[in-house]
Amino acid sequence: MTWCVYLTHPEVEIDPDVPIQEWRLSEIGRDRAALAADLPFAKDFQRIVSSGEVKAVETAEIVGGHLELKPLVMKALHENDRSATGYLAREEFERTADQFFANPDGSIRGWERAIDAQMRIVTGIRAVLRSVKEEDPVLFTGHGAVGTLLMCHLMGTPISRAHDQKRGGSWYRFDKDWLTSQSGSSLAWTEL
Template identity: 55%
Template sequence: MFGLYISHPEVAIDPDVPIPRWGLSEKGRERARMAAASGWARGLGRLVSSDETKALETAGLLAEASGSSVDVLKDSGENDRSATGFLPPAEFEAAADRFFTDPAVSFRGWETAHDAQARIVRVVMALLDAHDPSIPIAIIGHGGVGTLLYCHLSGIPVSRAHDQGPGGGNLFAFPLARRRPVCKWTRIEDWQGWTDG
């Protein structure tokens, strides 16, 4: 059986609202609804989510399709960027480049990539260790820590070369028995669903 790590799609950016409380934009909601209409979403047996609003909203739309409830996965939020707060898009992209390029170094007080990776790996592995492997599970979270998890599961160094595409709303799948990704980040509305492997 497979697990999925899913990043939330596009958000409604509001510099006056703390980033963890940003919700989905209308485009993000539409993409999540498209994913929820797919066969793979209806087959999910368990959903867990970061406690950030955008992830919870994504999980809620997927839960409607599967009939599953959503559990909050503590400590699975995006890398802590509260030291800088909102950064305009060009500045954010440059900061994200630094985050991945120098994973042991904090960018202006951000949680380091190494620390964020250790955190997300710890909570996801504990979740999967306690999970019934016969039940398909989706973990709904964020692109940054999702990429760090992808790198760990793939046995490769931290690198933004493995980051998701613009806009978010991507997933990667992994067999619960082997916990090694069987696909790269794929748009949630484009993924074809479970395959043998």
């Protein structure tokens, strides 16, 4: 059975003048991304698949460089679309993110709806897993919000920020079969 790890990008250089999708990892973020190559099961990865956003690609390239794997970029794995608001200061972002998770059927301030982002990430992950051998472990590098939406789907629970990561550069492991069974199994984020 294929098992997978979903890893979020760690710390980034926040620049309000740069589109969020183009933010790069900070020096701390780069150091923390390298820690993923030291996870006890990392040597088993056969494929790394990344969101197309710069910070996720950089995370995938750092881990892939240590493991001698070239990442595949899949644009559909991007973070929830927040382009309607662009950069928001921390407190305002957190309030808006709370609303995003609390009202998954509605567009909050023009953001992509949580249910749509969840369907997109689940569909994207399924598409990748259809193309891998049954026994090949896959590392996905991406983002916190859609990673949480995927986690909620895998556990068969309603969308909730209660399942959100506490810090970027966190990961969880899941089995390919969970995508279809919605197993009800519990998952939890682990920080690098």
